[in-house]
Amino acid sequence: DGGITQSPKYLFRKEGQNVTLSCEQNLNHDAMYWYRQDPGQGLRLIYYSQIVNDFQKGDIAEGYSVSREKKESFPLTVTSAQKNPTAFYLCASSLTRQGTEQYFGPGTRLTVT
């Protein structure tokens, strides 16, 4: 089965704790992305990576960190510095670095109280 997996589907954390969201793809895609979705809004880009061991900030990178040590994996850490972490987080990947066709995982809903 090829695709993009995100785990867990639901995540609950206390304020002040860091939390890491998993994103794995077995599509052999070069580029991977993290987006955040808030209720009633479109998606906003947090970080993206076009190649292993390289990543770039998106529009709302503050309070987040990523790594890309393997082609198939792009974990996102939500740090305690992120002021409003409760949101739906979506990971995507695209075959090429140009990002022309981006395919999304099922998402992780993070709730911080």
Next chain:
Amino acid sequence: GEDVEQSLFLSVREGDSSVINCTYTDSSSTYLYWYKQEPGAGLQLLTYIFSNMDMKQDQRLTVLLNKKDKHLSLRIADTQTGDSAIYFCAEITQGNTGRRALTFGSGTRLQVQP
């Protein structure tokens, strides 16, 4: 700056056609997309159109692009209850650093009444 706008809500009857509209501001957009999101799920890429095209048809879906007016539409023929979802318009833009990222509209909720 980049901006993509959509109307928030559309209600149609089963069997009718649905037309979801979108406007964008970045004239350098090379591709424009339609994604579908069902409740609690990720986004499904429905279709996309290259900016030098004005129409693309894929089964029940027809995409129309008016580049002069920066207007994109998605027509769903013979709309079914399973088409009820949020539909996002998106464009791909290239920043100064060479990044290519999707910019999304806020989504149009399509409600299909039996």
